[in-house]
Amino acid sequence: MDKDINIKVKVWRQNGPKDKGHFEVYPLENISQGSSFLEMLDILNENLINEGKEPVVFDHDCREGICGICSLYIDGHPHGPDEDITTCQLHMRTFDEGDTITVEPWRSTAFPVIKDLMVDRTAFDKIIQAGGYTSVNTGGTPDANAILIPHDQAELAMDAAACIGCGACVAACKNGSAMLFVSAKVSQLALLPQGKVEAAKRAKSMVAKMDELGFGNCTNTGACEVECPKNISISNIARLNREFLKAKFKD
Amino acid sequence: MSWLIKSSIGRKFVQSLSGLFLILFLLFHVCMNLVLIFNYETYNFLANEMLGANWWAIVGTIVIFFGFGVHIIYSIFLTLQNRKARGNIRYESSSKTPATWSSKNMFVLGLVIALFLVLHLYQMWYQMQFKELFMIEGARHDSAQLVEEVFSNIWVVILYVVAFIALWFHLTHGFWSALHTVGWNNDIWMKRIKMIGNVLSAFICIGFIAVAVLMHLGYSNLLA
Structure with a gap:
């Protein structure tokens, strides 16, 4: 049964991108284990506002694991210690009475801290802008059976497309590499006939943008795959390597 | 071709190819070492006639040195870039993401192997090939006997075994990663490749360790 627990949260506070930042510990009483992690942070912020202090800044939006905006590195794991969920789906029943929960922002050079726990993830948008799309002249909608796609290919593409671009892979990676994200975005299109047309250009320009933005070199530790809330497989990374090398050898 | 330096996948490509090449070299090396267990004469023949100061052995040595050089230089650059990409502030709660120990310590393992290599090259290669090539006195043609002398010291054997264990960890991640x-x-191939990698690294490292230990204990030159 869910109980009410007393906990401490150790939160990273940083006033702005240039500020040095530090940790602060806040005790919280009678937090229902049935509440979500973000609701717990809401309670913390309400307390802080009532005390006339500045609330903790953190990213959140849909709160149902779809939008990919929530981040937070909780007790040594991106999106917290639970499996295959985003931070907004994490519940307080994962924690016990008397726990001190450490909450940090994503740490990566390519994701600078904006304030407190909020980081700037526009680097991902820039990678998508570099080639994560198909150039289509829109016309009439073709029949669904006009382009045949094998079922397993469609499934693999769909699995890759499950990536919500939250950045947990970069946060988990000791190299600050964005390969899991980029490989998912390249794979979801490379696996389908519509995406094959521009596959070579896409792989090259997205990888070039990724390097330019200061993400690290993948060393296949597999940490990204473990922490990914959407279970994106690192076999996508092998596919990206393949696509990229194929494109380079064609030049 | 500048993408082999400028692009992250290009750099990784060079690192994997040089690594795979070095694995091939290790396979050859361990097979040759195993001869020591059976017959010194055959080993000396291989070391002097097949390798020694022949032009193909010199070319081969240069290629292997080049392979090591590329692998080491790239590893330094990759590691420095990765540390920079990670940023200066480490996680307070430290990473609790489960990942294999060797995959997270490839550079340190490589460093151990590189340090061992300096000792190893001085004890063996410098005495056998280098001295002969540059006409330095004391070049050894009784290679098997030299190896026996080196391995008669228990501390040398221990150092070698430590390096081979580091090599095992390095290869178990390195092979499939490459x-x-x-x-x-x-x-589908992920499991197979990891299995092949484990068998390969086990063969290479057990082979090297077996030769060092058996020679120390005197179980060598058995078919003499």
């Missing part, structure tokens, strides 16, 4: 980087991987 094939992953050249793009040969998917959900």
Whole structure:
């Protein structure tokens, strides 16, 4: 049964991108284990506002694991210690009475801290802008059976497309590499006939943008795959390597 | 071709190819070492006639040195870039993401192997090939006997065994990781490649350790 627990949260506070930042510990009483992690942070912020202090800044939006905006590195794991969920789906029943929960922002050079726990993830948008799309002249909608796609290919593409671009892979990676994200975005299109047309250009320009933005070199530790809330497989990374090398050898 | 330096996948490509090449070299090396257990004469023949100061052995040595050089220089650059990409502030709660120990310590393991290599090259290669090539006195043609002398010291054997264990950890991650980087991987082959890598690294490292230990204990030159 869910109980009410007393906990401490150790939160990273940083006033702005240039500020040095530090940790602060806040005790919280009678937090229902049935509440979500973000609701717990809401309670913390309400307390802080009532005390006339500045609330903790953190990213959140849909709160149902779809939008990919929530981040937070909780007790040594991106999106917290639970499996295959985003931070907004994490519940307080994962924690016990008397726990001190450490909450940090994503740490990566390519994701600078904006304030407190909020980081700037526009680097991902820039990678998508570099080639994560198909150039289509829109016309009439073709029949669904006009382009045949094998079922397993469609499934693999769909699995890759499950990536919500939250950045947990970069946060988990000791190299600050964005390969899991980029490989998912390249794979979801490379696996389908519509995406094959521009596959070579896409792989090259997205990888070039990724390097330019200061993400690290993948060393296949597999940490990204473990922490990914959407279970994106690192076999996508092998596919990206393949696509990229194929494109380079064609030049 | 500048993408082999400028692009992250290009750099990783060079690192994997040089790594795979070095694995081939190790396979050859361990097979040759195993001869020591059976017959010194054959080993000396291989070391002097097949290798020694012949032009093909010199070319081979240069290629192998080049392979090591590329692998080491790239590893330094990759590690420095990765540390920079990670940023200056470490996680307070430290990473609790489960990942294999060797995959997270490839550079340190490589450093151990590189340090061992300096000792190893001085004890063996410098005495056998280098001295002969540059006409330095004391070049050894009784290679097997030289190896026996070196391995008669228990501390040398211990150092070698430590290095081979580090090599084992390095290879278990390195082999599948290299094939992953050249793009040969998917959900089906992942398990097979990891298995092949484990068997390969076990063969290489057990082979090296066996030769060092057996020679120290005197179980060598058995078919003499």
